[in-house]
Amino acid sequence: MRNSREGRQVRVTISDVGEAAGVSASTVSRVLNGTAKVDAALAARVHDAVRQLGYRPNAAAQGLARGEWGTIGVLVPDLANPYFPEVLKAVSGVARAHGRRVMVMESDEDPSVEHDLVEDLMRSCDGVLLCSSRMNRADLAALTARHHPLVLLDRIVPGIAAPAVSADFFGGMMLICGHLAQLGHRRVAYLSGPEASWANSERIRALEAAKAFGLSVTILPCGSTSRCGYEAAADVAGTGATALTTYNDLVALGALTRMRELGVRVPEELSVVGFDDIELDHVAHTSLTTVSVPRGRLGEQAAEMLESLMTVGHDGEPVYLPMELHVRDSTAPPGVDKRG
Amino acid sequence: MRNSREGRQVRVTISDVGEAAGVSASTVSRVLNGTAKVDAALAARVHDAVRQLGYRPNAAAQGLARGEWGTIGVLVPDLANPYFPEVLKAVSGVARAHGRRVMVMESDEDPSVEHDLVEDLMRSCDGVLLCSSRMNRADLAALTARHHPLVLLDRIVPGIAAPAVSADFFGGMMLICGHLAQLGHRRVAYLSGPEASWANSERIRALEAAKAFGLSVTILPCGSTSRCGYEAAADVAGTGATALTTYNDLVALGALTRMRELGVRVPEELSVVGFDDIELDHVAHTSLTTVSVPRGRLGEQAAEMLESLMTVGHDGEPVYLPMELHVRDSTAPPGVDKRG
DNA sequence: GGCTTGTGAGAAAGCGATTTCAAAGCGATG
DNA sequence: CATCGCTTTGAAATCGCTTTCTCACAAGCC
Numbered sequence: 127m128r129n130s131r132e133g134r135q136v137r138v139t140i141s142d143v144g145e146a147a148g149v150s151a152s153t154v155s156r157v158l159n160g161t162a163k164v165d166a167a168l169a170a171r172v173h174d175a176v177r178q179l180g181y182r183p184n185a186a187a188q189g190l191a192r193g194e195w196g197t198i199g200v201l202v203p204d205l206a207n208p209y210f211p212e213v214l215k216a217v218s219g220v221a222r223a224h225g226r227r228v229m230v231m232e233s234d235e236d237p238s239v240e241h242d243l244v245e246d247l248m249r250s251c252d253g254v255l256l257c258s259s260r261m262n263r264a265d266l267a268a269l270t271a272r273h274h275p276l277v278l279l280d281r282i283v284p285g286i287a288a289p290a291v292s293a294d295f296f297g298g299m300m301l302i303c304g305h306l307a308q309l310g311h312r313r314v315a316y317l318s319g320p321e322a323s324w325a326n327s328e329r330i331r332a333l334e335a336a337k338a339f340g341l342s343v344t345i346l347p348c349g350s351t352s353r354c355g356y357e358a359a360a361d362v363a364g365t366g367a368t369a370l371t372t373y374n375d376l377v378a379l380g381a382l383t384r385m386r387e388l389g390v391r392v393p394e395e396l397s398v399v400g401f402d403d404i405e406l407d408h409v410a411h412t413s414l415t416t417v418s419v420p421r422g423r424l425g426e427q428a429a430e431m432l433e434s435l436m437t438v439g440h441d442g443e444p445v446y447l448p449m450e451l452h453v454r455d456s457t458a459p460p461g462v463d464k465r466g
Numbered sequence: 467m468r469n470s471r472e473g474r475q476v477r478v479t480i481s482d483v484g485e486a487a488g489v490s491a492s493t494v495s496r497v498l499n500g501t502a503k504v505d506a507a508l509a510a511r512v513h514d515a516v517r518q519l520g521y522r523p524n525a526a527a528q529g530l531a532r533g534e535w536g537t538i539g540v541l542v543p544d545l546a547n548p549y550f551p552e553v554l555k556a557v558s559g560v561a562r563a564h565g566r567r568v569m570v571m572e573s574d575e576d577p578s579v580e581h582d583l584v585e586d587l588m589r590s591c592d593g594v595l596l597c598s599s600r601m602n603r604a605d606l607a608a609l610t611a612r613h614h615p616l617v618l619l620d621r622i623v624p625g626i627a628a629p630a631v632s633a634d635f636f637g638g639m640m641l642i643c644g645h646l647a648q649l650g651h652r653r654v655a656y657l658s659g660p661e662a663s664w665a666n667s668e669r670i671r672a673l674e675a676a677k678a679f680g681l682s683v684t685i686l687p688c689g690s691t692s693r694c695g696y697e698a699a700a701d702v703a704g705t706g707a708t709a710l711t712t713y714n715d716l717v718a719l720g721a722l723t724r725m726r727e728l729g730v731r732v733p734e735e736l737s738v739v740g741f742d743d744i745e746l747d748h749v750a751h752t753s754l755t756t757v758s759v760p761r762g763r764l765g766e767q768a769a770e771m772l773e774s775l776m777t778v779g780h781d782g783e784p785v786y787l788p789m790e791l792h793v794r795d796s797t798a799p800p801g802v803d804k805r806g
Numbered sequence: 807g808g809c810t811t812g813t814g815a816g817a818a819a820g821c822g823a824t825t826t827c828a829a830a831g832c833g834a835t836g
Numbered sequence: 837c838a839t840c841g842c843t844t845t846g847a848a849a850t851c852g853c854t855t856t857c858t859c860a861c862a863a864g865c866c
Contacts, residue, residue, distance in 0.1 A: 140854095141852080151816090152815075152818095152853095152854080155855085156815090156854095162814080164815085165814070168814095180612065182588070183853070185529075186527075186530040187526075187530050187851070188526075190526040190821045190822065190851090190853075191852075191853040192821085195526065205550070205570075206551035208548075211544075227571070229570065230569065231567070232554065232558065234558075245522065248522070249522050249525040250537075353745075376749070379748070379749040405693075408695070408719070409719040409720065409746065410750075411751050479823080480824095481822080489845080490845070495823070502845095504844075504845085508844095524821085526821085528823055529823090530821090531823045531824040531825080531850075
């Protein structure tokens with residue numbers, strides 16, 4: 127009925143293969159998995175039968191029998207965010223090296239969707255890598271209490287029973303603040319990211335700590351896209367800020383465009399700083415001062431942690447990967463024309 | 467052993483729930499799936515037990531017993547390509563409406579990886595949506611011969627036994643050519659996309675058909691990223707072209723940046739045209755003349771086709787979605803300063 | 807040459823759900 | 837009051853694969 131066409135049944139099982147090859151199903155399994163020595167002639171017959179019948183083992187049956195799926199699940203809030211592809215590629219690489227495939231799901235920035243999807247992934251993957259989780263601490267704690275291998279990426283929650291790797295967003299923003307303070311800026315505005323984002327709150331925490339550098343900060347609600355940045359940028363003028371920090375590069379670039387339209391010269395009248403160092407060098411107007419983290423390393427590390435969690439069952443301390451400051455053309459001392 | 471911590475066993479099965487609730491496993495199943503009427507008191511006891519034990523049905527066992535996974539798989543060549551997220555969101559929406567979840571995989575533009583992943587997806591999903599396949603026709607034919615629900619998106623192969631939806635790339639490029647011809651251009655260059663891309667060959671086919679408009683075309687190898695466009699743009703000068711067409715918007719934007727650096731004024735000295743209409747309005751220097759397709763509709767349509775293929779088993783003719791031309795600031799008549 | 811080892815293959819027992827089938831409970835009817 | 841029919845529940849079969857367990861056979865040893 128299902129998977130059939132013209133009444134021809136197409137569900138080929140391991141027993142069918144065994145029958146065709148004149149051996150038992152167990153032998154077929156052994157040949158295909160190489161779990162035991164099998165007579166070469168038999169093995170050849172099995173392989174022939176497999177080819178002939180177009181046999182593919184049923185993943186559900188394998189999963190059930192083996193007690194594992196050979197799969198890890200990765201959940202990200204938004205696939206349109208250029209931050210993630212690089213992370214995902216690294217994760218895939220590590221997973222493939224360990225003989226597992228990766229399935230990706232997207233929660234669309236919605237904590238309740240995120241929660242459901244994590245549950246799904248836990249039921250159908252050996253391990254779950256949860257990126258930039260927007261869930262509240264309680265839900266997150268409930269999930270980690272399930273004792274299912276789970277690693278957090280870019281979200282650190284103290285006291286939660288799951289390993290975690292994250293870019294050091296706090297440190298990154300501190301680097302930015304230090305740079306701005308050194309240039310002589312005093313009043314800074316921040317275009318804030320998604321509300322539920324821990325990464326955003328870390329940036330804000332750093333901005334507040336930067337009062338020690340003599341910076342005073344105005345936080346403006348914004349978002350994570352270039353459109354948000356473009357729209358929110360109009361509010362910056364009212365703050366009297368000489369420098370603008372942002373949730374990420376896209377926001378910064380959107381703001382940059384708006385500033386140009388408004389006739390505000392960057393960096394002469396306003397310094398603008400991004401975050402993440404997204405690869406848009408060859409697209410943007412201005413090369414952006416920003417901070418970066420090796421996203422590949424981030425993904426690798428998370429995947430390795432997950433792997434060891436699944437096999438050894440060990441979980442260590444949260445790991446912070448340091449960010450690096452890249453000073454480019456979008457920052458300068460306040461009120462000074464950089465080009466002389 | 468697995469999934470355990472401190473020796474506490476955590477694998478809760480449906481029988482455990484039944485035992486705790488004082489009913490049989492069958493009853494638990496009936497309560498949870500609502501497949502039959504069950505005494506309200508029993509149902510309540512079952513729900514309590516489920517909550518108490520934190521029971522989650524094992525996906526593999528369900529898949530095996532039900533003969534389906536409740537999942538569709540989507541395979542894309544590159545998650546970093548901003549073309550796909552919008553498609554994926556639409557697919558997810560439709561799938562969710564039909565009670566299925568979506569798992570995404572990435573083939574990294576590698577046809578052999580793509581082949582393996584499709585096979586994996588076929589073994590663990592009810593249906594597969596294959597986007598912008600880079601596989602050759604023979605491998606593709608072999609896969610579709612598997613009689614497993616499969617829909618192609620942005621790849622039409624005549625004579626292949628799988629439904630397909632695609633943007634009308636040929637028509638899109640024809641629109642561009644018509645626009646350029648109308649402006650008075652004669653010599654056009656094209657920055658070509660990935661070799662194995664059918665979408666690219668469709669664009670080229672249109673460029674060749676556009677000889678009828680009096681256009682002569684030089685094809686330059688390039689790729690699909692802004693970096694490629696930036697690099698390949700240097701070769702355009704040698705072709706004597708007055709207009710540059712590209713595989714996609716990112717390439718066009720990269721080229722635009724390079725042209726600015728080279729002192730080539732756009733559109734006065736060179737018209738530049740993108741493809742896809744990626745949402746980077748607020749990031750790029752110049753608003754780009756380009757063609758667009760409703761990517762959401764594309765994803766929806768593909769998902770609906772897959773759904774009906776899985777349920778009804780019917781597959782229709784390939785569907786082409788028309789593209790639309792957006793004339794913006796990056797094109798002008800040759801050798802004329804647009805601003806007067 | 808008889809008996810212990812060792813080795814390769816089949817039979818059978820799970821894995822954890824769903825679903826068929828059979829039995830039991832219960833009210834209603836003749 | 838016994839029987840019929842309907843509903844609700846439990847027992848058991850099933851899904852397709854892996855993995856023990858068991859056995860048959862061949863080789864090696866004294």
